[in-house]
Amino acid sequence: MKLYFVLIIRRQNYFYFSDMFLTSAIKYIGRYFILLGKVFRRPENMREYVKAFWSDLELLGLNSLGIVSIISLFVGAVVTIQTAFNLNDPLIPNYYVGIATRESIILEFSPTIISLILAGKVGSNIASTMGSMRVSEQIDALDIMGINSASYLILPKIIALIFFNPILIVLSMFLGIWGGYLAATFIGVVSPTDFLVGIQSDFNSFYIVYSLIKTVFFAFLITTISAYYGYYVKGGAVEVGINATKAVVSSSIAVIVANYILTQILLG
Amino acid sequence: MAAIEVHNLKKSFDEQEVLKGISTTFEKGKTNLIIGQSGSGKTVFLKSLIGLHQIDEGEILYDGRELSNMDTNAKKSLRTDMGMVFQGNALFDSLSIEDNVKFALDMFSGMSSSEKTDRANFCLEKVHLKDVNNKFPAEVSGGMQKRVALARAIALSPKYLFCDEPNSGLDPKTAIVIDNLIQEITQDFDITTIINTHDMNSVMEIGDKIIYIKHGLKVWSGTKDEILSTDNEDINDFVFCSKLFKSIKKNL
Numbered sequence: 001m002k003l004y005f006v007l008i009i010r011r012q013n014y015f016y017f018s019d020m021f022l023t024s025a026i027k028y029i030g031r032y033f034i035l036l037g038k039v040f041r042r043p044e045n046m047r048e049y050v051k052a053f054w055s056d057l058e059l060l061g062l063n064s065l066g067i068v069s070i071i072s073l074f075v076g077a078v079v080t081i082q083t084a085f086n087l088n089d090p091l092i093p094n095y096y097v098g099i100a101t102r103e104s105i106i107l108e109f110s111p112t113i114i115s116l117i118l119a120g121k122v123g124s125n126i127a128s129t130m131g132s133m134r135v136s137e138q139i140d141a142l143d144i145m146g147i148n149s150a151s152y153l154i155l156p157k158i159i160a161l162i163f164f165n166p167i168l169i170v171l172s173m174f175l176g177i178w179g180g181y182l183a184a185t186f187i188g189v190v191s192p193t194d195f196l197v198g199i200q201s202d203f204n205s206f207y208i209v210y211s212l213i214k215t216v217f218f219a220f221l222i223t224t225i226s227a228y229y230g231y232y233v234k235g236g237a238v239e240v241g242i243n244a245t246k247a248v249v250s251s252s253i254a255v256i257v258a259n260y261i262l263t264q265i266l267l268g
Numbered sequence: 269m270a271a272i273e274v275h276n277l278k279k280s281f282d283e284q285e286v287l288k289g290i291s292t293t294f295e296k297g298k299t300n301l302i303i304g305q306s307g308s309g310k311t312v313f314l315k316s317l318i319g320l321h322q323i324d325e326g327e328i329l330y331d332g333r334e335l336s337n338m339d340t341n342a343k344k345s346l347r348t349d350m351g352m353v354f355q356g357n358a359l360f361d362s363l364s365i366e367d368n369v370k371f372a373l374d375m376f377s378g379m380s381s382s383e384k385t386d387r388a389n390f391c392l393e394k395v396h397l398k399d400v401n402n403k404f405p406a407e408v409s410g411g412m413q414k415r416v417a418l419a420r421a422i423a424l425s426p427k428y429l430f431c432d433e434p435n436s437g438l439d440p441k442t443a444i445v446i447d448n449l450i451q452e453i454t455q456d457f458d459i460t461t462i463i464n465t466h467d468m469n470s471v472m473e474i475g476d477k478i479i480y481i482k483h484g485l486k487v488w489s490g491t492k493d494e495i496l497s498t499d500n501e502d503i504n505d506f507v508f509c510s511k512l513f514k515s516i517k518k519n520l
Contacts, residue, residue: 044344045375137358140320145372145424146347 032228038150039158039224052156060122060157061164065171067121068114072105072172075113076179079104084189097190098180098198103207105176111211112259114172115218118165119251123226126157127247130230131240139231154227158220165219166212173211210266217262218255225251271296271460272317272428277326279309279316286312288484289326297458299451299474301465304481305506310464311355313481314432317462318350319343330428348376351421353431357413359405365392365416366401372424391419395449411442415449422453429454431463435470443467447474468507471495480506 043049083100130153133139142149177199184195229247233239270293279287286309294300304310315321317328319335328335330346338346359368369388373379379387392401395415405413414434421429431450435443447467451474454461463470471478472492480488480503488503495507508514 048375136356136361137354138360140315141352141354141358141360143320144318144347144350144352144430145375146344147375 031232032224035150035154035228035231036224038148039154039227041148041151043151043155044147049152049156052152053160056157056160057164060125060160061168064118064121064168067117068168068172069175071117072110072114072175073179073182075109076101076105076176077183079109079176080180080183080195081187081189084184094190094194095198095201097184098195099201100198101180101195102177102199102203105180106173106207106211110169110172110176111214111218112255114169115165115215115222115255116252118168119218119222119226119255120248122161123222123248123251124244126223126226127230127244128240130227131233131243134231134233135236135240150231154224154231157227158223161219161223162216165215169211169215170208173208210262213266214259214262217258221254221258222251225254270294271331272462273327273329274317275327275329277313277316277328278324279312279321280324286484287316287323290481290484290486291326292479292486292489294460294462295477296460297454298460298476299454300460300462300477300479301471301475302462302479302481303465303471303506306466308481309484310481311432314430314462314464318352318430319347348372348424349427351424351426351429353414353417353421353429353434355433355436357405357417359413359416359420361405364402364404365397365408368405368416369420369423371420376424387423388419391423392416394422394453395419396445411438411446414438414442414446418446418449418453422457425457427459429459429461431461431465433464433466435465435467440469443469444473450474468510468513471507482506 080097080101083104084097087096087100130139133153139149139153142152180199181192181195184190185192190198226247229243229250230240233243272294274293275291277287277290278285290313302310302313312321316323323336330349333342333346335343335346359365360371363371366385366388369391370384373384373387377384377387388401392398395418397412397415397419400408400412400416405416408416418431418434421431429450434446434450438446447470450461450463453459463474465471472495475492475495478488478490478492478495479486480500482502488498488500490498495503498504508516
């Protein structure tokens with residue numbers, strides 16, 4: 001009898017918590033789409049939006065060139081070294097190192113891992129900037145002026161990142177493979193000639209298209225999710241910090257899940 | 269007809285009822301002050317008036333047009349008729365002072381670049397600010413930031429000016445300067461000004477009409493002269509709580 005009651009209570013708690021989780025998940029998703037509805041409206045003044053676009057392009061895109069270049073170059077080199085050690089078999093031709101490096105960089109490292117890094121860098125920037133604007137009433141000031149604050153603050157960021165992320169990812173692909181070539185040349189894990197033969201063998205150009213399609217989706221997710229957390233901050237500096245962290249975590253998870261879904265659709 | 273009419277305004281947050289049915293009117297060309305203790309609902313009232321909070325019940329009429337019945341375009345057009353000075357100034361910290369003042373002009377005015385610069389200079393001169401155009405908000409004092417916020421609020425020649433505790437964090441002398449500037453602007457441009465304040469000096473200095481809010485209800489309203497002679501216990505308790513004001517009342 002006692003066990004029966006314990007089971008009932010546990011069952012009720014389970015339903016209570018799962019209900020709470022579902023309610024808050026629906027609330028979050030609903031608010032996210034309401035925000036998107038506000039973002040995609042006709043701008044009040046196109047020239048001002050274009051000005052904001054160029055400024056966001058510099059802040060979110062151009063300023064990410066350094067970190068993307070350094071990480072791509074070194075990870076490309078490491079991928080080549082590790083692949084060379086793992087394929088150290090006389091039955092496997094050496095140029096396979098080049099193929100494996102190319103495929104790893106183009107299919108996964110550049111579009112996904114670099115997007116995750118950008119989710120950290122760009123996502124926290126967007127969430128904390130917009131969060132600070134919210135708590136210091138700057139967003140209210142925009143609303144009072146009759147400006148659609150959601151659209152003015154978020155739309156230029158979405159377009160800037162959708163436009164610039166593919167450029168960053170192509171650069172990352174190039175630098176990653178070049179890093180692999182440098183590792184081949186200076187460390188000698190594989191001869192540069194074998195590496196060059198490898199990166200040109202069995203090349204499927206659709207992989208580039210696949211990666212760029214992913215990148216566009218990731219850019220959209222990173223910008224909108226981070227903006228969502230920044231735009232709806234309530235409280236002060238601590239809440240801005242908490243929401244910036246939530247923005248990075250949520251957009252990273254969204255990137256990983258979207259990566260799986262898009263891969264299934266495009267390559268499955 | 270009053271410039272702004274408020275009828276039975278109610279607003280709650282979750283279970284908490286903040287505004288419990290406030291009705292009042294605000295006349296054109298007058299400086300209207302809303303006073304009350306912290307947490308009495310002043311800021312919620314002001315933000316409801318300007319449409320930053322969705323109201324639960326009641327009506328807000330701007331020159332006879334009801335706010336909640338307006339379509340998006342009418343609301344946008346009404347917003348360009350509003351200027352607001354926020355408690356924390358809410359200046360755009362990535363923009364220079366001149367660009368802050370020009371911001372609404374850039375968005376809505378259709379003026380040429382030189383006209384916008386002239387208008388920004390006019391507004392900055394109106395609040396007695398010179399040679400600060402290229403500075404950033406963080407580079408000037410709190411009092412100057414308030415004046416920039418005021419200049420930004422009047423850039424589009426608004427019909428309604430709202431100020432949320434414009435004197436908070438300012439010394440008494442600077443506070444009086446800000447008060448006088450607001451009164452000067454209200455009279456010069458013949459606009460309707462509504463100010464949320466705790467500052468009793470402001471009440472006595474510039475209050476054409478004073479509304480006292482307590483626990484989400486309008487408890488008293490009148491002029492600055494009437495405040496000195498009223499028998500209302502609530503208002504007396506609030507306004508004359510300091511020794512200085514008690515002695516002033518006694519001497520009267």
